[in-house]
Amino acid sequence: MLQSPIMFVDETGLSVGRKNHWIRVCCAGGITLKRLHQKRGKEAIEPIHIIPSYGAIIVHDCRESYLSYDHCSLRSWIVQCVFVTSVNIVGGSQPVCLGEKYEKTTAKARHEVSQSDGKCLDSIVYKELQKHYRNLWVRSEKEMPGILPKAAGSRDKTGKSDVHNLLERLRKYESTVLLFARNPQLAFTNNRSERNCMAKSK
Numbered sequence: 001m002l003q004s005p006i007m008f009v010d011e012t013g014l015s016v017g018r019k020n021h022w023i024r025v026c027c028a029g030g031i032t033l034k035r036l037h038q039k040r041g042k043e044a045i046e047p048i049h050i051i052p053s054y055g056a057i058i059v060h061d062c063r064e065s066y067l068s069y070d071h072c073s074l075r076s077w078i079v080q081c082v083f084v085t086s087v088n089i090v091g092g093s094q095p096v097c098l099g100e101k102y103e104k105t106t107a108k109a110r111h112e113v114s115q116s117d118g119k120c121l122d123s124i125v126y127k128e129l130q131k132h133y134r135n136l137w138v139r140s141e142k143e144m145p146g147i148l149p150k151a152a153g154s155r156d157k158t159g160k161s162d163v164h165n166l167l168e169r170l171r172k173y174e175s176t177v178l179l180f181a182r183n184p185q186l187a188f189t190n191n192r193s194e195r196n197c198m199a200k201s202k
Helices: 042-048 082-086 098-115 123-143 162-172 174-181 191-198
Strands: 006-016 019-028 031-037 057-060 089-091 094-096
Touching: 019 042, 031 042, 098 123, 098 174, 123 162, 123 174, 162 174
Parallel strands: 006 057
Antiparallel strands: 006 019, 019 031, 089 094
16 A cells, blocks of 8 residues: 555444444555544554555545644645535625635536646646636635634634635645646546545445
8 A cells, every 4th residue: 555656545334332433544556444443633643553554645634633734734635625615705795605616617628628638737727727726716815705603612713714724725735725726637626535535334
């Protein structure tokens, strides 16, 4: 698994003895590894010792526990905000459909990738994708409502909504979100690991 150029990871909840556990899935090449653990974060990642030892591209769903491995992030981890297509932002009198805008921007790129001989975009087309991508979150950021005061008892230290956090990730991890357009081996989503999580009972 550590020799594979791409790895897919995900996790899903499972009740064991009326207590919540987590199944962590790592997929690479023709191998799928599943590990049951009581915790969801790094406490479950570290004992497996796959992700901390892996040095190539990992396709994941943008959980903080994955992003915490800075040494791997510098080696082209890809952040997949697959939930973005269902996010709506209400700003002013008109709804701002971030998911719809993101989908239109990436759908054209995915089509061009699939039609290209090398299964990736050339430099000129990629720069155009970057331009549309950056315009997307700039417009959405301007149309978004302001950050609300932190709710009493909330664990969120900033009071930011999920959408605010999403926009920050889209900006911060631009190169990794768009890596599918530059790497022919890379899928756009982490569907493979999600499917394997759904098959946990088989």
